[in-house]
Amino acid sequence: MKPDIHPNYQETLITCACGAVYPTRSTREHIKIGICAACHPFFTGEQRFVDTAGRVDKFKQRYGTVRAPRLAKSTKKKA
Numbered sequence: 636m637k638p639d640i641h642p643n644y645q646e647t648l649i650t651c652a653c654g655a656v657y658p659t660r661s662t663r664e665h666i667k668i669g670i671c672a673a674c675h676p677f678f679t680g681e682q683r684f685v686d687t688a689g690r691v692d693k694f695k696q697r698y699g700t701v702r703a704p705r706l707a708k709s710t711k712k713k714a
Contacts, residue, residue, distance in 0.1 A: 642662040649657040649666045653674035673679075 644660055644662055645664070647659060647661045647664055647666060649659055649668060649671075651657075651671035651674065652667075652669050653671065655671050655673040657671070
């Protein structure tokens with residue numbers, strides 16, 4: 636191996652928003668995650684909302700609705 640070309644690989648802690656801490660090794664010093672195996676609904680069997688606003692709602696807020704202009708064009712052609 637060539638010297639001085641590899642990143643610094645060190646021991647670190649992964650911290651979840653629920654409070655779970657996992658020791659591991661990484662090139663980053665401290666890693667924070669939003670959801671882990673201890674609090675994920677698939678592993679816990681609980682049904683709860685992780686994100687209050689869904690992806691479709693966020694998209695509609697950013698870009699508005701796409702169907703309104705198309706409907707306006709189609710109603711003009713019929714009249």
